[in-house]
Amino acid sequence: MKLGVQALKLVLYSLKYAAGGVCLSTARLDGKTALITGANCGIGRETALDLASRGARVILACRDIEKGEETAAxxxxxxGGAQVEVRxxxxxxxxxIRAFAQRFLREVNHLHILINNAGVMMCPYMKTADGxxxxxxxxxxxxFLLTYLLIGLLKRSAPARVVVVSSLAHYFGWIRFHDLHSQGSYNSGLAYCQSKLANVLFTRELSHRLTGSNVTVNTLHPGTVRSELVRHSTVMSLLFTLFSMFLKTPREGAQTSIYCAVAEELHSISGKHFSDCAPASIAxxxxxxxxxxxxxxxxxxxxGIEWD
Incomplete structure (x- = not known):
């Protein structure tokens, strides 16, 4: 009996630990505009829901328009009264990206929050349209390109924030300058880790360049979240299924994104990394x-850009 009670306590503790931190800020975003990439599912969708509930005009930037419209609906x-758009x-x-930004700059007068949330994970070797x-x-x-194209609008809308969703996986990443595109050898896990480290390094350098602009940029680890991100890996999908009770829900995983976007105490904090709504270490x-x-x-x- 005692063993069963102890086991139950362990499970409950593990579930509490897995849930992680919660954004406690009650900040309103009336009159503010937020742009979230990959917002049609997972933590992006939950982040969009939260910001919309705070009164923000939320623009969902999605590759799959149909799913984006379903999320917006x-x-x-x-x-009630949510201002949500899909692009x-x-x-x-x-x-x-350039077409999106061109239209965005033509039709949107302010941008106060940019959340670089979309991502791919452990996919088989593929190349983008640009190689x-x-x-x-x-x-x-x-x-990087999206932020570059919108940085002027962010500065004109200041105070503004850029939030970059990275991962604890950056600890296992290295920038392979001699083979950035993994043409010599490819490992999907290492390629993912390299990209997440790139997120952290981008945030670090951008924060230096934004000094004095009243635009901040921070990165975060959302936690291990039950999402579609592992769909390309059979092993990871199996592990996520087996240990699903110990993983964060998308709503729980979105808490640090929301925290970095709205918390009043972060209004002048830039170039930092967060996890579970608290400062976290960087590799x-x-x-x-x-x-x-x-x-x-x-x-x-x-x-093919020049970003001074």
Whole structure:
């Protein structure tokens, strides 16, 4: 009997631990505009729902318009008077990113919150429309270009925030400058980790460049979340199914994204990393300014842009 009670306590403790931190901010976002990539499912959808409930105009940037519209309709049903829009964006195609930004800048006057949320994980070797390895192309380069195209609007709308969804996986990543696109060898897990480290390094360098602009940028680890992200890996899908009770729900996984987007105490905090709505450590390779600057320069070269 005692053993059963102890086992139950362990399960309950594990579930509480897995749920992680909760954003306690009650900040309103009336009159504010937020843009969230990959917001048609998972933590992106939950983040959009929360920001809409705070009064923000929320724009869902999705590759799958049909799913995006379904999400927008659900948010409108759950939040009376919700201002939700859906716009097409394929982060695996720089032409799509540029077209999206061009229309966005023409039709939207302010942008206060940009959440770079979309991502791919452990997919088989594929290239984007521009020939980039898929993880690096979508998770890093796609968001790099999107942020570049919208940074002027963010500055004009300041105070503003950029939130970058990274992962604890950045600890296991290295920027392989000699083979960024994994043409010499490919491991889906390592490619994912490299892209998540790139998120952290991008945030580090961007925060330096935004000094004095009243635009902040922070990165976060959402936790291990039950989502569609592992669909490309049979092993990970099986593990996620077996241990689903210990994983975060999308709503729980969205809490740190929401925290970084709205928490009043972060109004001047930039270049930091968060997990469970609290500051978190960054891997040594994610704290190297030289690597961050080099990756920045290489990214600009690959994308054909100049970002001073």
């Amino acid at each position: 659900e948010i409108r049903r759950r939040v 097409e964006l394929d982060l695996a195609d720089t032409c799509s 980039f390895e898929m993880h690096l192309g979508v998770n890093h380069l796609g968001h 040594p390779q994610g704290r190297c300014d030289e690597t961050a600057r080099k990756l920045w320069d290489v990214s600009c070269e690959l994308l």
